[in-house]
Amino acid sequence: MRQYILKETKEVGKIFCNKCGREIAVHQGRPEEDVLEVEKRWGYFSDKDNRVDSFDLCEKCYDEFVATFSIPIGE
Numbered sequence: 001m002r003q004y005i006l007k008e009t010k011e012v013g014k015i016f017c018n019k020c021g022r023e024i025a026v027h028q029g030r031p032e033e034d035v036l037e038v039e040k041r042w043g044y045f046s047d048k049d050n051r052v053d054s055f056d057l058c059e060k061c062y063d064e065f066v067a068t069f070s071i072p073i074g075e
């Protein structure tokens, strides 16, 4: 005899770069190219008390974004 349990799984269906809007190909829940995934919960000492912001950037938009920094990123 077998007893089964119902498992609910969640996987990524689609990813869009928030900056350029391009869709990142996803295969079986995994992106087929690397992206920057950001999730930030703003704390009490911000103007966004406890708000969660999230976004994704493709590699090209990431490169453009970090190029605007006054201090270059480290490696």
Ligand SMILES: [Zn+2]
Binding pocket: 017, 018, 019, 020, 021, 022, 057, 058, 059, 060, 061, 062
């Ligand atoms: Zn992009």
